[in-house]
Amino acid sequence: MKLIVLSLFLLFLTLPGQTGKYTEIGGLPPVPSYAVSAIREKIVVDGQLSEKAWAKAAPITLMFPWEEQMGVKQRTTVRLMRDQNYLYVGYECEDADITALHENRDDPVYQDDCVEIFLKPSDKTDHYFGLEMNARGVLFDYYYAFPEKNDRGFNLEGVLLKTSLNGLLNQDEANDQGWTLELAIPWKSLNKLAGRLPPAKGDEWRAQINRWDGTEAKGRRLSMWCASGLKKPGPHNPERFGKLIFK
Numbered sequence: 286m287k288l289i290v291l292s293l294f295l296l297f298l299t300l301p302g303q304t305g306k307y308t309e310i311g312g313l314p315p316v317p318s319y320a321v322s323a324i325r326e327k328i329v330v331d332g333q334l335s336e337k338a339w340a341k342a343a344p345i346t347l348m349f350p351w352e353e354q355m356g357v358k359q360r361t362t363v364r365l366m367r368d369q370n371y372l373y374v375g376y377e378c379e380d381a382d383i384t385a386l387h388e389n390r391d392d393p394v395y396q397d398d399c400v401e402i403f404l405k406p407s408d409k410t411d412h413y414f415g416l417e418m419n420a421r422g423v424l425f426d427y428y429y430a431f432p433e434k435n436d437r438g439f440n441l442e443g444v445l446l447k448t449s450l451n452g453l454l455n456q457d458e459a460n461d462q463g464w465t466l467e468l469a470i471p472w473k474s475l476n477k478l479a480g481r482l483p484p485a486k487g488d489e490w491r492a493q494i495n496r497w498d499g500t501e502a503k504g505r506r507l508s509m510w511c512a513s514g515l516k517k518p519g520p521h522n523p524e525r526f527g528k529l530i531f532k
Contacts, residue, residue, distance in 0.1 A: 307432070307522045308514035316511045318528040319345060321365050321372070323486075328368075332422070332449035332467045334375045342366045342375070347496055347508035351518045356499035356506030357381070359463075361400070363494050363510070367531065369483055371445075371469040376400045376496070378420075380463045383452045384500055385419040391426070391437060394419035395497050400466055403429075403526065405491040406479035411523045413491075414441065414475060420464050422448040428477065431523055445469040484531040491526035 304311045326338045342364035349358050359379040366373050378400065385397035395401070397419035405413035411432070417425045424446055428439035446468050452461025472482040481488065494510040513522040 304514070305524045307524050309516045310512075310514045313512050313514055313525070316525055316527045318530055319343070319365060319492075321367050321529050321531050323532055324366050324368055324373075328371075328373055328467075328469065330445040330447050330467050330469050332447035332465055334364075334377065334465050334467055338366055339364055339375055345494065345510055347494065347510060348512065349506065349508050350512040351507065354506045354518055355504035357504065358506060358508075359498055361496045361498075361508055363400075365529070367483065369472075371471055372404075374402055374468040374470070374494075376466040376468075378463050378465070378496065378498070380420075380452070380498065381461050382457065382459075382499075382503070383420050383450055383454050383461045383464055385421040385423070385454060387419060387423055388421060390424055390440075392423060394421075394423050394425045396501075397421075397497075398464070398499070399497040401493075401495040401497070401520065402468070403493040403495075403520070403523075404470075404475065405523055405526055406475060406484075408489075408491070410478070412478060413523055413526075414478065416441070416444070416468070416470070418446060418448075418466055418468065420448055420450065420454065420466075422446050422466065429521070431521065441470065441474040443471040443474055486531060488531045490529045490531075491523065492529050493520055493523075493526045495520045 324338045345363045347361040362377045364375045399419045401417045428436040450464045453459035499505045511527045
């Protein structure tokens with residue numbers, strides 16, 4: 286009888302959609318998984334996403350968890366792949382008004398039209414790396430010892446990053462269509478948390494992918510890969526990061 290009660294208790298703890306240490310909203314689906322394919326094609330980081338490998342990578346379409354936000358819902362598609370030296374991330378962002386004012390490394394680019402990726406290589410800690418990049422191609426990166434301290438002075442070495450705009454930056458009357466961003470993160474830059482670099486086939490990391498879109502004056506909207514389970518719009522909850530499975 287005790288064994289049955291214990292089993293039911295453990296089952297309850299592992300049911301999808303339960304709130305947790307940081308998760309505030311119940312009833313959420315299990316977090317998704319993404320297979321990160323290994324490639325041999327050389328990738329030129331120019332913001333174009335023109336290599337055949339990008340077209341072969343499975344797309345992720347970001348969701349909009351908070352209906353109370355006032356910004357326009359504009360589509361964002363993200364693809365990931367890897368080789369022996371880099372993790373590649375490609376973003377395609379619909380955008381009728383491309384806005385990015387910040388120009389220097391570690392500026393608060395999340396106030397602009399911005400895309401993000403959070404990487405948590407280790408299941409032994411809630412700490413993770415954050416990379417946030419605006420439509421200018423400006424990087425804000427940090428080491429988040431979640432939830433205690435966000436080390437904004439931490440810089441990942443050797444990150445490659447380019448954007449390509451289909452429109453005019455910071456021009457209200459322009460007929461903007463969108464922008465793409467191409468990112469290459471060196472495996473060796475992630476050694477503060479990762480135990481094995483590059484990851485071996487079958488290794489699993491946790492990650493969150495986001496986009497901040499719009500301005501405070503015209504309306505902002507946050508979209509993301511995995512619903513963060515927070516009551517107020519925000520992406521920082523490692524319990525709700527999705528799974529990257531390396532192939």
